[in-house]
Amino acid sequence: MNSSATETQEARARQVSVTEEALTVDLVDGRTITVPLAWYPRLWHGTREERSHIEVVGDGTYIHWPDLDEDLTVAGLLAGRRSGESPESLKKGHD
Numbered sequence: 001m002n003s004s005a006t007e008t009q010e011a012r013a014r015q016v017s018v019t020e021e022a023l024t025v026d027l028v029d030g031r032t033i034t035v036p037l038a039w040y041p042r043l044w045h046g047t048r049e050e051r052s053h054i055e056v057v058g059d060g061t062y063i064h065w066p067d068l069d070e071d072l073t074v075a076g077l078l079a080g081r082r083s084g085e086s087p088e089s090l091k092k093g094h095d
Contacts, residue, residue, distance in 0.1 A: 011074045012060030018043060018051040025077060028060060033074075039082040042070040 015026040023043065025033045037044050043051055043065065050067040057064055063072045 011078055013056045013063060013074050014060065016054050016056060016063055018054070020048075023072075023077075025063070025074065027074065033077050035077060035080075040070065040072070041083055041085050042068045046070075 010029075011031075012028045013025050014028045017024045018037065020037070022034050022037055023040065027033065046065070046068045050065065053065060053067045055064040055066060056062070061074055063074070064070070
């Protein structure tokens with residue numbers, strides 16, 4: 001196994017914050033990941049209150065927004081994985 005795979009598997013969130021434009025995750029090893037909020041339509045379309053209700057679970061390997069039914073992994077963020085859900089699919093559920 002190469003070292004980058006090991007680092008990705010062991011990465012854990014210490015703190016998570018969401019602004020109108022970005023998702024920022026501070027890792028326990030001192031790194032910080034910042035990604036555009038537009039990558040995650042559920043977060044993008046959520047209210048400030050919904051986005052601020054964050055649960056870090058799995059010893060910091062998962063991030064959950066119960067009010068938005070959104071789950072992300074730290075490994076996925078590090079790998080640059082965007083949501084596969086489109087903004088249009090969210091609108092269909094609210095029509």
